[in-house]
Structure formats: C-alpha cells, structure tokens
Amino acid sequence: MEEEKRTIRAVERALDVMLCFTTGSDWGLTEIAQRVGLHKSTVHRMLATLEQKGFVFRDEATEKYRLGLRILELSAHARASDPAVVLLGEMERLRDQLGETVSLYVRDRNDRVRIQAVQSEQAVRRVAPVGARLPLTVGASSKVLLAFGDAGERDALLAEVSWPAPKDRDAYLEQLQEIAALGYATSFEEREAGAAAISAPIFDRSGKLYAALSVSGPSNRLTADIMRERAPAVMEAARRMGMLLGGTGV
Amino acid sequence: MEEEKRTIRAVERALDVMLCFTTGSDWGLTEIAQRVGLHKSTVHRMLATLEQKGFVFRDEATEKYRLGLRILELSAHARASDPAVVLLGEMERLRDQLGETVSLYVRDRNDRVRIQAVQSEQAVRRVAPVGARLPLTVGASSKVLLAFGDAGERDALLAEVSWPAPKDRDAYLEQLQEIAALGYATSFEEREAGAAAISAPIFDRSGKLYAALSVSGPSNRLTADIMRERAPAVMEAARRMGMLLGGTGV
DNA sequence: TACCGATGTTTCACAGAGTGAAACCAAGGA
DNA sequence: TCCTTGGTTTCACTCTGTGAAACATCGGTA
Structure with a gap:
C-alpha cells in the first residue's frame, strides 16, 4: 500500500x-x-x-x-538485437566438438532464461527450447550465474528463495566458492532426472558477467569423470565468446 | 467516433x-x-x-x-503450441532434397508472417528469420495465400491495398487464377532483387488453407526452368504436410 | 421439451484511475 | 556559464476502466 x-x-x-x-x-x-x-x-x-x-x-x-x-x-526483433546471435557460431563449434546440446543462459530477475541454444544431433539428446525460464538456484548454469555474479544480488536472492533452505545456505555458498575457484560448475541429475551439465561463465571485454554457457546431455553420457575431462573445452569456448562481445552492457 | x-x-x-x-x-x-x-x-x-x-x-x-x-x-510457448513444429521434419527433408531455404507463411490480417523456416546450408543462401512480417500481395507465397484463400477476403484486400494499382488488378487476378489452376506459384526478383521462390498451398484435412510452403533462393540458382522442374516436389511436400495437420482449425 | 450449468457477451452507474500540462532534474556541448 | 536534449515527478481534472448484474448461447440431462 x-x-x-x-x-x-x-x-x-x-x-x-x-x-x-x-x-x-x-x-x-x-x-x-x-x-x-x-x-x-x-x-x-x-x-x-x-x-x-x-x-x-x-x-x-x-x-x-x-x-x-x-x-x-x-521475438524475431528481440533476438535480432541480441548479442547472442554473434555467439551462435562458437556454440555450433562446441556442439560439434562435444556432440551435446549447447545453451546460453542469462539471469533475469530471480530466474535464468535460455536465450540461445543449438541442439545435439544425437538420437538421445536434451531438448532445449529458447526462451525457457528456469529457477536460478538449481542446475550448473544457475550456480555459475550466482558464483560469478554480483555478491549483493546473490545474497538478496538466497534470502528470499525457498531452496536451498536456510540451514543449507552455508553449504551452498561454499559450493559456489569452489565453483568460483575452479572456473566452472557441473550438475548431475540436479534439476532434472537423467540429465547432467557442465557450465562456464562468459564475461564481456569489460569483465562483466554476461551469461552462462552450458553443455548438457543425458547423465549416462556425461558422467563426473567425463565432465571433468571436458570442462576445459567449455571454459575455453566461453573465453573466446567473451572476446566476441563488446564492453559494458552491449 | x-x-x-x-x-x-x-x-x-x-x-x-x-x-x-x-x-x-x-x-x-x-x-x-x-x-x-x-x-x-x-x-x-x-x-x-x-x-x-x-x-x-x-x-x-x-x-x-x-x-x-x-x-x-x-514466443517459445507461442511456437510450442503451433502445428508448425509438426511440419519441421518435412521441411527439413525438402530442404535437404532441394538444398534451398524452406519457409512457411500464414496469412495474418493484411500481411503474411513467416511462422517457421529451415535454412539452406549452402554458403550463398537466403536468410529467413521466423516471425518476419511481409506484404500480402507480392512474392510467391503471397500469391498462393490469395489464390487459394477465401475469395471475399481477397477482394476486400485488393480493394484497400495500394499495390497492385486499380488498373492492374484484373491482370493480377488473372495471374491468381492461373496459379490456382497450376497448383503452385513462382516469383522471380519480385519482392527482393536477386531472390526467387516457388510456393505451394498446404490444406489441412478438412480442406481449409492453412499456410503457404515456400522454397526460396538466389535467382541465379532458381531460374524459371529450374523452378518449373522442381514445383512438383514442392507440391508433393505440401500435400504430405497437409496430411499431418488435423481437421478444421487445429 | 424443459431445465440446467457453464461458458462468453453486453449494459450501466460510479469512483478512482489514467491523462497531459507543466515544473523539475541531470548531463553534455557550446 | 548558459543552453539544449533527454528523462522524471507532481498535480488537478475528467474521462476511462471497472465489476455487478443481466443477457445470450450453447450442450448435456432428465
């Protein structure tokens, strides 16, 4: 009132x-x-x-x-004006290299939104519709967006969200710090049974977090070992993508 | 007032x-x-x-x-609920068969809108953003939408539109009748210099015009002869697509 | 056939919501 | 410093959006 x-x-x-x-x-x-x-x-x-x-x-x-x-x-115009189109080429390259679905998530308020995606061409694959809105605390790219994003915003979010529960928050924050140190995050059947993902942050040239790059697939193909092995490729792709972006805000 | x-x-x-x-x-x-x-x-x-x-x-x-x-x-949800996704498979098949960009247009008021598209994979290709809104009198698929659509709506449209000019309307209507007889339409550098297209109507099972299927590419690859030769393939694809659609409306 | 319930449509009187003029800021440029 | 050009806020007036209720149109049911 x-x-x-x-x-x-x-x-x-x-x-x-x-x-x-x-x-x-x-x-x-x-x-x-x-x-x-x-x-x-x-x-x-x-x-x-x-x-x-x-x-x-x-x-x-x-x-x-x-x-x-x-x-x-x-939506055609929303996307045309989007830096995400610039990144399509790199995303396709990564898809071809790893053979899994590649997507791009940005934070929007208290959610993340998939703003771009290229599908794996394998028969069994994750389907990833562009525009999907997902929770911001669970999943590899969520953790990336939180771990590398603004600390104040992160704490504000965790204060009002129902998961993780207050008592688990310290453990969750610890996990985020680990991720920040490693430079990437993984998730295994975290948001969705049968699915796993690796995710790395994309920073624009001015060092601002722009999006989370994510490679996701069925959990039997993406085991913990495999993901650890592939993480450098994802981080490298994310770095190259960052170079394609302009400075502040664009 | x-x-x-x-x-x-x-x-x-x-x-x-x-x-x-x-x-x-x-x-x-x-x-x-x-x-x-x-x-x-x-x-x-x-x-x-x-x-x-x-x-x-x-x-x-x-x-x-x-x-x-x-x-x-x-838009993700607008598209998910759209019959156009069902047709994607057939569109890709046609694209692979002819090697050109394939799109789907429906009439919306006095425009046509591209509701689905699969891109040619050739280096030189037409780019076709989904969601684009184009004039309803010019271009192969426009003519299809008019020639096979409701006669009353067509006349109403032609009455208020600036092109074709009143004096050319009879010639235009004649062209539409030809198209209705042939079962397909072509256009050669009509809306856009350097571009050509073949288009055929898609009717749902109840016989209602649902969309125009269009194959488009650079005009040096799509000459009049080539287009005449390929028209049957387009019409056949359109017929098969119609079978995939339900009855009235859906 | 009459009755019902569940949909969408239209009417109407009232109050509060939306409106635009004008005043107010902030940031560059000259 | 003074302008200009964009965005923001205030405020009084009235016109617009509102929801209750009545109306219409179906299918289904007895």
Whole structure:
C-alpha cells in the first residue's frame, strides 16, 4: 500500500493475462479470469484489445485463446538485437566438438532464461527450447550465474528463495566458492532426472558477467569423470565468446 | 467516433508502444512518445509497467529501451503450441532434397508472417528469420495465400491495398487464377532483387488453407526452368504436410 | 421439451484511475 | 556559464476502466 506505484494498472493486468500463456497454451476466458483474479468482463475487454492488435487469437476449433503471431514477430526483433546471435557460431563449434546440446543462459530477475541454444544431433539428446525460464538456484548454469555474479544480488536472492533452505545456505555458498575457484560448475541429475551439465561463465571485454554457457546431455553420457575431462573445452569456448562481445552492457 | 469500442485504451496504447520495436530495436522514451503520438509522461509510465513485467528493459550502455526476455519466453510457448513444429521434419527433408531455404507463411490480417523456416546450408543462401512480417500481395507465397484463400477476403484486400494499382488488378487476378489452376506459384526478383521462390498451398484435412510452403533462393540458382522442374516436389511436400495437420482449425 | 450449468457477451452507474500540462532534474556541448 | 536534449515527478481534472448484474448461447440431462 505504501508502495509508490508509477505504473498503469490496466496495462499491468493485461500483461498478466498474457503471462498466463507461459503455462499452458490454450486458455478460456473464465480460466484466465480466475487465474489473474479479475472479473470476467474485465478480462473480456482485455482479450479483445490483445486480439485486435494480434497478440492473441481465438482458436477456431477449441474456442480458446492462444498467443498470436505478433509475439513471434516481436521475438524475431528481440533476438535480432541480441548479442547472442554473434555467439551462435562458437556454440555450433562446441556442439560439434562435444556432440551435446549447447545453451546460453542469462539471469533475469530471480530466474535464468535460455536465450540461445543449438541442439545435439544425437538420437538421445536434451531438448532445449529458447526462451525457457528456469529457477536460478538449481542446475550448473544457475550456480555459475550466482558464483560469478554480483555478491549483493546473490545474497538478496538466497534470502528470499525457498531452496536451498536456510540451514543449507552455508553449504551452498561454499559450493559456489569452489565453483568460483575452479572456473566452472557441473550438475548431475540436479534439476532434472537423467540429465547432467557442465557450465562456464562468459564475461564481456569489460569483465562483466554476461551469461552462462552450458553443455548438457543425458547423465549416462556425461558422467563426473567425463565432465571433468571436458570442462576445459567449455571454459575455453566461453573465453573466446567473451572476446566476441563488446564492453559494458552491449 | 461512431465506432463501437469495447477495448481498453491504456492497453491498446501500451501495445502500440511495444510494436515500435518491430522497426528498430533501440528506442528512447521521447522517440517512442513521438512515434505513437502520446505525451512523454504517459509513455514513461507505460515503459515502467512493461519493464516491471520484463517485456522491455533499459540497455545500460545506450540508455535506450529494448525488448525484454519475456517476449522470448512467450514466443517459445507461442511456437510450442503451433502445428508448425509438426511440419519441421518435412521441411527439413525438402530442404535437404532441394538444398534451398524452406519457409512457411500464414496469412495474418493484411500481411503474411513467416511462422517457421529451415535454412539452406549452402554458403550463398537466403536468410529467413521466423516471425518476419511481409506484404500480402507480392512474392510467391503471397500469391498462393490469395489464390487459394477465401475469395471475399481477397477482394476486400485488393480493394484497400495500394499495390497492385486499380488498373492492374484484373491482370493480377488473372495471374491468381492461373496459379490456382497450376497448383503452385513462382516469383522471380519480385519482392527482393536477386531472390526467387516457388510456393505451394498446404490444406489441412478438412480442406481449409492453412499456410503457404515456400522454397526460396538466389535467382541465379532458381531460374524459371529450374523452378518449373522442381514445383512438383514442392507440391508433393505440401500435400504430405497437409496430411499431418488435423481437421478444421487445429 | 424443459431445465440446467457453464461458458462468453453486453449494459450501466460510479469512483478512482489514467491523462497531459507543466515544473523539475541531470548531463553534455557550446 | 548558459543552453539544449533527454528523462522524471507532481498535480488537478475528467474521462476511462471497472465489476455487478443481466443477457445470450450453447450442450448435456432428465
């Protein structure tokens, strides 16, 4: 209540409506209304507006709403302006060298987002959709983003997050320090059963942490030994990628 | 004025702000305000809202606004729910068969949008970003979408569009009829110098036009003769893709 | 057939939310 | 130093967004 609000309520609500589509792709009007806690008629007007501008549309068959093509159009531009395209070449090289899926994660608030990925070409492989939003405490690249990122932000995050539990936080911080010393992190069936990953930080030329480079695959191919053996290749690729990036912020 | 408006003005305006980013990726506040014709302070509040929800962010270096990662996240879901993924396999097969870039276009209002694409692997190739929005009258797949689409919608479009000019409309319609008879369309340096394309319609099982399948490349590789020769392969692929789609709408 | 419940749509009166003018800052450049 | 150019904040007014409730449209059920 005492919060200063210099934002527009109607817009905020409309964006919440859109964000419904990050979990499930088909939504009916009433479902959405319940989810965001607004009156049907309000949501109805919002969907009409979103539809008019092409951000959502009504699936003729199911009579439910879906994300429209404007989102696709915008995302094309979001990605075009992204340094991540510069790194694609290096990512493909690393994929070919190790034969596993390679992805790039950046921190966004209290999550990490996969901003770029090239898939392994093996039959059994991890699928890695670009745009996926994942928790920021668990998984190899999460630990990289925390271990090499700003210490203040890290502590703030750990204070408000439910995992690791308060009593385990010291152990977790210790693990992060180890990672910082080693220069890379690994995870074995940590976030997802059957999957493992190696991750190393990418710093831009001004030394700022830009992203975590991650190589991931099925845990039977990526054993602890194998990962230790391959870590230098990942770190080297991350270093080269950093060189491709400009200075502060770009 | 006498228009019925059952939409929310604030939301409408906010979406317009976002749509700025379909032309140019960096925008300052005042630029946007001018572009959408609103007061600085209004736009300021909107950007604050959009930023809070992660739809845009402030580039630290340039101090300008850019599209945020939420867009990427949403687009991942927009695409996941899309029948276009089912067609990827067939598209790759066609790409490997012909060695050229293959894309998929659907009609959206008075434009067409590239909803899926697989790139040629040749050194000289057309680049085809997914999400691109293109005019609906010019280019092979445009003609396919018009020739095989709803006649009423087609006439409505031609009435309000500036190209082809009114006097050329009969000739254009004749060309569309030819295309409808042949089952495919070609274009040679029509929309873009140095580029050519073959396109065929994809109908779902209920016979409804779903998209235009297009094979495009440099005009020296895709001569008129070559295109005529390859058209059957494109039509056949389009037919098979149609079989993969469900009935009405899906 | 009549009835029901669950969807989406429209109407309407009220209050509070969004609006833009104007004032205020901050940072460069001349 | 004074401008200019961008962004930020304040504030009073009124217009806009709001949700209750009524309405419409289905399928299913008895």
